[in-house]
Amino acid sequence: MLTINVAVLLAVIVLLRLRRRTESRSRRDERFTVVVVLALGVLIAPTPVGRGILNLLGELVDGVGEAAR
Template identity: 55%
Template sequence: MTISTSAALAVIILIRLNRRTEARSRADERLMAFLCIVLGVLIAASPWGRTILRLVGVVTQATL
């Protein structure tokens, strides 16, 4: 069984977001920001990411 890197990273982010916010350090916040950026880059390069980009483009054109 294989799992994509994007799916694994999304699961890690969801698990880390469910932690209590009071216990987060500055380094922990930086790590979360880095993980979210990496997930965004991985998703953007996929066909699913291009579909999301097109959808956001349609929505922004409709609101102008």
């Protein structure tokens, strides 16, 4: 039996869509990309990987904030 992780599938779709040329995208195409990215974010957020990304981004923002002072 083959199982597919939906988050991995969406990540592959996002990567493929972002590799395309930006000049030829329609509004419908851009909206679809945004919906796919949002769905990927919702799937990743409650996982340990999502928490790690959130912590990493938080530390990055704190570092930039301190450097700006």
